[in-house]
Amino acid sequence: MQFEHLPATQILIPLIGAVFILASRKNIVIWATVSLLTLLTFINSILLYKQVSASGIISYAMGGWEPPIGIEYRIDSVNSILIVLVSFMALLVALYARKSIEVEIVAEKRPVFYAMYLLCLTGLLGILATGDAFNAFVFLEISSLSTYVMIAMGKDKRSLIASYQYLIMGTIGATFYVIGIGLIFIMTGSLNLNDISEQINNVSTIRPILASLAFITVGISLKLALFPLHSWLPNAYTYAPSVATAFLASTATKVAVYLLIRYFFDVYGYNIVFEDYWLSMLLIILSIAAMIGASLVAIFQNNIKKMFAYSSIAQMGYITLGVAIANHSGLVGSLVHIINHALIKGTIFMAIGCFVMKLNSTTIEDFAGIGKKMPLTMTAFTIASLSLIGIPGTVGFISKWYIITGAIEKGWWWLVISIALSSLLALVYVGRIIEIAWFQEPKIKENTIRLSHEMIGVTLIASITTLYFGLNTELTVDLAKIAADSLLSGISK
């Protein structure tokens, strides 16, 4: 079976859906439509993945304009997996969303929230699918603008401040990215990523290219919340509605990492980026600072959402560390960790959404004894938390294993120590919640809102997925190995 237009429909389904769902006011109708649309997107992504694995790279000329003049959608072994991942998380969170949104968002804003959710998905999928530098910027802004709106819809009025701060930071990041593309465009006259990668070695002077590398790295690092540029993330995740947090934590930063990987390994090429070690070293130092610093901050948080927001920064540190190590094992570790962390954080924030709905509180002390009242959700939460630490047998272990292998292959033994230290810190903050939730007596009375079955069901499914990929590692690791092979194929050039 061959569908020619799969790369376009991948983006168009949520984009067009976002407009149409505004026509309805009934929460259940909108929710069913959004679930159906994300299901279609997911099926589309699976078909797309099958097509890529069967027949290799798909180059799709948007609107019939041939690349490099027209916009090219280029699906290969790297982004096809991530498209499946983002579509899958979008499907899970959409199924989960109904009751949570009914409780957290006032009736007249719900259709807009769902529309923003679909637009954000459109933007993220667009960044993944496109092979055009400027098109990626437009999709980056589509996803960012809809994210700001989703965050601002949080119950707490501080969500407005969080959204505003993210808007300022995010726009600076996106503008840095455009400056970088502008410099490349001036030097090469092309915006097609594939075309740029061929012309970038023929430019008359290398300095503007290095400047563009700096701008693009900083711009994307803002979006992926690399350590000193992470200040927008904790508040955004804390005050956003639970559904938005679950979706953003599992997809948005991962897509930004993809863009960084794409620029480092495909556009600029290994030789320019990692030739002299200092960009690599800089990334490693910042990653370690994120892994240890953010984990330390997480230990002292009283707000559970903020704790796991800081934990997200720490986990992004692992991913960028794997990228900075820049050998095969390191990249495999990074790619696997992108998948794993999406599943883990998705599960954790969906479970937190359930708890918060029942307890009406995000303070950790109030979670005492929640394990006895909500055993299923807490089990899902515990499984995901153990993966976060990286206990052998869970998904978190595999990605860390590959990153450590990559570090050892490079002879950087001290990295192993910092990874182990960061995992220990994760054990401290996760352990604290598990201890409070399972072994302490309840302190506050939960409210009478009944959780819907699909909320608990989806959270459990997500946690079972993390378990499955922890025990059956071949699927994710093999995919990541193929992707890493294709990314590193340019080294010998």
Add this chain to the structure above:
Amino acid sequence: MIIINQFIASYNYFIIIFLMIAGLYIVVARGNMIKKLIGLSVFQTSVYLLYISPGKIIGGTAPIINDNYTLYSNPLPHVLILTAIVVGIATLALGLSLTIRINEEFNTIEEDEIFNKEEL
């Protein structure tokens, strides 16, 4: 002399860099949320110029095929920047509406005062 000539030859880049830094400085240095957004706009505007100015070829015309003209300017930067302007307007509009909501909720748009009142 060479330095002055180079400066004059690439004066557009100096204007761009000046606007870029000025805009970014306003965003960082000001606590007033409206002023921050103005700075952000200036910052984004510098990028428009970064794209537009290299697209101009002296003596070049719009790319309309005509026997009288042989030298054409590249139209692509203008198209890109039209898109970027739209994105910039959307960002500014969203930022301003957020500021209105913040003013309703907190009765101020000074960041310092909000951070004094609220624990973020």
